Amino acid sequence: MSHSSHTDAAPPLKMGLKLPNSKLCMWLFLGTEIMFFTALIGTYIVLRLSSIDVEGNRAWPTNEVTHIVTWAGALNTFVLIFSSFLVVKSHEQVARGEFRKGLLNLLSVFVCALLFLGIKGYEYSGKINHDILPGRIPETRQQAIKKAIDEIGAVATLDAVEFSTDGRGSDIKTALKAEHEKLETLLRQEKLTIEETERRVLDLAEDERFGEQIKSGVQMYFVYTVREQEKVDTNSDHPHSQYHIPYGNLFASCYFTMTGFHAIHVIVGLIIFFFPIKKGLLKGLDEADAQYIENAGLYWHFVDLVWIFLFPLIYIVQF
Amino acid sequence: MADHKSHDKIYWLVFFALLVFTALSFGADVLPIKEAGSEPEPGQMAFSTPVIAVIVLAIAVAKATCVMLYFMHLKWERGWKYVLLAPTTILAIGFPIALMPDIGFHYYHQVPTETMIEASADHADHADHADHADHADHSDHADGD
Numbered sequence: 001m002s003h004s005s006h007t008d009a010a011p012p013l014k015m016g017l018k019l020p021n022s023k024l025c026m027w028l029f030l031g032t033e034i035m036f037f038t039a040l041i042g043t044y045i046v047l048r049l050s051s052i053d054v055e056g057n058r059a060w061p062t063n064e065v066t067h068i069v070t071w072a073g074a075l076n077t078f079v080l081i082f083s084s085f086l087v088v089k090s091h092e093q094v095a096r097g098e099f100r101k102g103l104l105n106l107l108s109v110f111v112c113a114l115l116f117l118g119i120k121g122y123e124y125s126g127k128i129n130h131d132i133l134p135g136r137i138p139e140t141r142q143q144a145i146k147k148a149i150d151e152i153g154a155v156a157t158l159d160a161v162e163f164s165t166d167g168r169g170s171d172i173k174t175a176l177k178a179e180h181e182k183l184e185t186l187l188r189q190e191k192l193t194i195e196e197t198e199r200r201v202l203d204l205a206e207d208e209r210f211g212e213q214i215k216s217g218v219q220m221y222f223v224y225t226v227r228e229q230e231k232v233d234t235n236s237d238h239p240h241s242q243y244h245i246p247y248g249n250l251f252a253s254c255y256f257t258m259t260g261f262h263a264i265h266v267i268v269g270l271i272i273f274f275f276p277i278k279k280g281l282l283k284g285l286d287e288a289d290a291q292y293i294e295n296a297g298l299y300w301h302f303v304d305l306v307w308i309f310l311f312p313l314i315y316i317v318q319f
Numbered sequence: 320m321a322d323h324k325s326h327d328k329i330y331w332l333v334f335f336a337l338l339v340f341t342a343l344s345f346g347a348d349v350l351p352i353k354e355a356g357s358e359p360e361p362g363q364m365a366f367s368t369p370v371i372a373v374i375v376l377a378i379a380v381a382k383a384t385c386v387m388l389y390f391m392h393l394k395w396e397r398g399w400k401y402v403l404l405a406p407t408t409i410l411a412i413g414f415p416i417a418l419m420p421d422i423g424f425h426y427y428h429q430v431p432t433e434t435m436i437e438a439s440a441d442h443a444d445h446a447d448h449a450d451h452a453d454h455a456d457h458s459d460h461a462d463g464d
Contacts, residue, residue, distance in 0.1 A: 019399065024399075027403055031407040032407075034404075035414075038412075038414065042415030043418065045415055046415050046419055051438075053431075053435050053438035054439040057439075059438035070348050074345040077341050081334070081382075085330065085334040085390075087390075092330075139434045140434065140436075140437045141437065247434060247438065297391075301387075301390045302391075304386060304390075305387065309383065311379075312375040313379075315348070316348045317371070318372070319369060
């Protein structure tokens with residue numbers, strides 16, 4: 001601040017950094033986001049490395065066991081990279097005055113984000129179908145036995161009409177409840193091995209009164225039938241080779257936390273891109289929108305960056 | 320904004336580089352894996368899992384660098400980028416290192432948990448199974464005939 005600046009018609013003093021405030025804010029926000037996701041990823045790596053067996057070998061469940069679909073992850077990587085490229089193009093086109101082209105690319109980004117979520121949903125549905133969910137996975141044989149018996153118990157609480165419509169329903173229900181209680185007693189007396197439980201589940205599934213309900217309600221039966229059909233050995237890495245997955249819950253927690261938070265960011269990206277698209281369709285974009293699109297692009301590239309690390313770490317690396 | 324026209328070509332190049340990198344990391348998934356303690360047959364390539372991990376993560380870092388430098392324009396930004404990104408990078412790297420001594424290194428793994436025992440039992444079954452695989456194959460054929 002010299003004296004001359006007061007008297008001369010000097011250009012107004014520009015305070016702060018030479019970048020728009022909105023862009024600075026976006027970068028500061030991304031700084032916090034980097035710490036959030038690196039904390040998640042860092043924790044995952046440490047937990048995964050610490051999941052060992054008694055000999056100290058790594059014992060993290062394999063992709064086959066946890067139903068990881070590598071091609072879906074790779075396809076999603078491509079979708080995000082392509083959409084990142086489209087954002088860059090769109091920003092450039094709007095800054096240049098090619099508003100229609102810019103809008104078209106923004107619309108394509110929106111479609112890519114939806115496609116990503118669709119593929120993610122397909123993966124999630126596979127996990128849900130196989131009950132690969134945090135806290136639901138039996139990690140020891142004893143837990144697998146307990147789960148099968150609990151599922152038989154759950155079948156026994158179905159409405160009577162589910163078993164039979166001609167009035168015999170409640171009798172069938174009582175019979176199944178008795179079977180369930182028998183199994184619970186055996187469990188308490190520690191008389192059930194995994195083979196014995198399997199044999200009893202198969203017997204119940206053969207029963208004409210409640211067999212169908214057992215077949216659809218007890219996962220042990222499902223795993224068993226697929227294993228028999230595909231002739232897999234109980235000691236192989238096949239997803240249907242055994243009823244328990246050591247460290248399965250830790251895997252599921254890590255998987256759903258990381259990909260879930262990432263998916264939330266994709267949804268937020270949809271909201272961010274919705275506004276310029278709406279404006280473009282109703283009123284048309286103008287030069288002033290280039291800055292918004294650049295900021296939105298920075299956010300979207302960050303979402304892409306996170307996936308670039310999640311893809312190899314979850315789907316490919318085996319350490 | 321005047322320099323934006325010249326970026327057109329770079330964006331395409333970066334996009335294709337990212338595609339190639341993605342294909343490479345997907346390819347690493349189908350690389351033959353060398354089982355610990357076993358020698359690969361002569362003339363057969365096999366990679367140990369840490370080697371694959373390093374390859375795949377190096378590719379991820381290369382992809383991330385491409386995205387940050389060109390798509391996020393960091394290559395053309397001024398010095399503020401260092402001030403802004405240095406603390407967050409240090410904290411991000413420091414966090415897993417801070418967790419490592421407690422969780423990562425199992426000092427007491429000779430006093431195993433139930434899950435560790437189950438994991439080991441599977442492992443032992445697996446090794447046992449491998450020894451008898453030949454025998455089992457033959458008996459299967461005999462049944463088929």
